[in-house]
Amino acid sequence: MPTITVLPHPELAPAGAVFDAPQNMSICDALLLNKIDMEHACGQVGACSTCHVVVVQGFDTLNALGDNEEDMLDQAWGLQPQSRLSCQARVSGADLTVELPRYTLNHAKE
Template sequence: MPKITVLPHPELAPDGAVIDAPQKTSICDALLLNKIDIEHACGQVGACSTCHVIVVQGFDTLNELGDNEEDMLDQAWGLQPHSRLSCQARVALEDLTVELPRYTLNHAKE
């Protein structure tokens, strides 16, 4: 089973984490199931950018980036070349390493 290594994040994963993630599971679901409470304001339908992650390792193994996801990523804080919406990115057979950005932009709250 693939593993997701989560780099340390001051609030969500202070010590980082290594979690098992079944193939085809979204990164968001894998994080939430392992008590890493990543924000997902739209209910994981790809309509916001609050679940944005940076895929440090394994980016090329994820499912293809869709047009809607690409549009939503434009609104993400700290966008990087290997950014994905964790609700849309599906785990394949390879291990991943992800970084959780320090901030999110939740337009519904702001």
């Protein structure tokens, strides 16, 4: 089972986290299952950018980026070349290291 390492985040994971996740599970589901309260305003349907993560290690092992996800990522705060929507990125057989951005843009709240 692949391991996900979450880098420290001041609010969501102050000490960081390391846990196993089943293949084909979304990164968002894996985070939520492991008590990391990742925002996901659209209910994980890829219609917002609140669950944006930066995949520091293992980016190339994830499922392909879809057109809708690419469009939504354009709205994400702190977009990086290895950014993904955690609700759309599926765990493969490889370990991942993810960084949770400091902020999110939730257009429903703002």
